[in-house]
Amino acid sequence: MRIFVLRAFLLAALSSAGWAQETPTEREAAKQVLRKMGELEKSLDIPGLTARVTAPNAERDKVVARAKELMDSELIRMGDAITRAPEIGFQEDHSIKILMDYLNQHNFVTEAGIAGLRTAFTGKYKRAGGFAANSGPTLGIILEYDALRGTQGAFHGDQHSTQGPIGMAVAIAIGEYLDRAKLPGNVVVFGTPGEEMMPPAAKTQMFEAGVFKNVDVIVRSHAVTSTTRPAPGFGTCCLNIDGVKYTFSGAPAHQMTAWAGRNALEGVIHLFENIDSVRSNLRPETRIQGVIPEGGAAPNVVPDRAVADFYIRYPDAVYLAQVREFVDNAAKAAALSTGTKVKIENYGRLRDGISLATLAEPAFFYMKKYGATNVQEEPGKPSGFEETGSVSSVIPGISFSAQTSTFANHTYEMEKDALAEIGHHGFVVDAESMAALLFDFATAADYRAAVQQEFKGIQALFGEYQEALKKVYPLPNVPEPK
Ligand SMILES: [Zn+2]
Secondary structure, three states, X not given: OHHHHHHHHHHHHHHOOOOOOOOHHHHHHHHHHHHHHHHHHHHOOHHHHHHHXXXXXXXXXXXXXXXXXXXXXXXXXXXXXXXXOOOEOOOOHHHHHHHHXXXXXXXXXXXXXXXXXXXXXXXXXXXXXXXXXXXOOEEEEEEOOOEEOOOOOOEOOOOHHHHHHHHHHHHHHHHHHHHHHOOOOEEEEEEOOOOOOOOOOHHHHHHHOOOOOOOXXXXXXXXXXXXXXXOOEXXXXXXXXXXXXXXXXXXXXXXXXXXHOEOHHHHHHHHHHHHHHHHHHOOOOOEEEEEEEEOOOOOOEOOOEEEEEEEEEEOOHHHHHHHHHHHHHHHHHHHHHHOOEEXXXXXXXEOOEEEOHHHHHHHHHHHHHOOOOOEOOOOEOOOOOOOOXXXXXXXXXXXXXXXXXXXXXXXXXXXXXXXXXXXHHHHHHHHHHHHHHHHHHHHOHHHXXXXXXXXXXXXXXXXHHHHHHHHHOOOOOOOOOO
């Protein structure tokens, strides 16, 4: 009976709230795909699977206890120390030294400066017992550590400061267990810088450099104000994004003889105006916002260089490409009309990621079991476990989110909570739950197969959805003028 109720609940959740499709056009295009996704989830019997996977297990309890012990004895304190010494993205030198020193002392081989990023690193657990490098599942754990850029300096208002210590507690506990149990498998931590910054999109750059190759599952934690998990499917928190820089080049001249020059700042101003003039021809969910980080040096010299930096957003990547073309053309037209030249750099892309019920439901069960607070029973919308979508659309994974603050993300109050009981408690819950889930993944081949089956299924449906979207955004026919 209980299982039936759970299943009915899950199906209700799948068919209504929580989907990533935000516009009527997208929902229409996704109709068939969502029906098939509902069938896929039903066939996996998620409530039954969750009950089986999370059944009591004394060995799992020991792994969880070890992660908690590391948190309580050393790692909460380490998180506090990093909170008190915030470093913004790509400058986290001190933070990664603390993390890497600890990993080196706990049987990991570490390497910094990977994928061309100074503060990116990997840590590989040195397996005892002569297991071949690629035998058994490879368990990945993402650590983050960048602080936010604030008007009063860097601050840890998103609590990335303790993500490193949490992930290390999990990695050490599960690595030691694999050795103790003489089980095949590998444990790798990924230190990923600058979550709050683009360019570059660090995880995409690391992914393209092959850093995540052969990883079977990835876990990560992130600060939140309520304990949640995503519904299965594909999506992202904050629309698909293209980050694009438009650099205009002109020629300098004296203000009094400006005809001898070409004004790059005017190029940028025209770009903004050109975009505003077509906003009504763009779908209303479009979000285009830019800033002018460089606009000249002095009013008596015609600016020969000016830069505009834009985040261009739309709920799906297919229509986003049309919006991008509008904005790129606006820049080209601006350059043409001002006699300047423009360089267009698409420095970052954030896309939909994939979330899985086979990982999210056991994770949610564990977070509740280990005492997570302010629990939201209704699943959130589908969303990958990391912000770029580049990793979470090709490798199964889950971001753990037990409540760690009563204040909103990116606030000074959330930073304070990282040092308080509510933060410390949530961090330990995340560590315990992540350790429990990795234990299940490492020890049960049939569970790994179910995760893979759901992932492959949703991945294929995501492709189908992209194809369906291509048909719902036809371009109008614009004839040649007669
Ligand atoms: Zn964050």
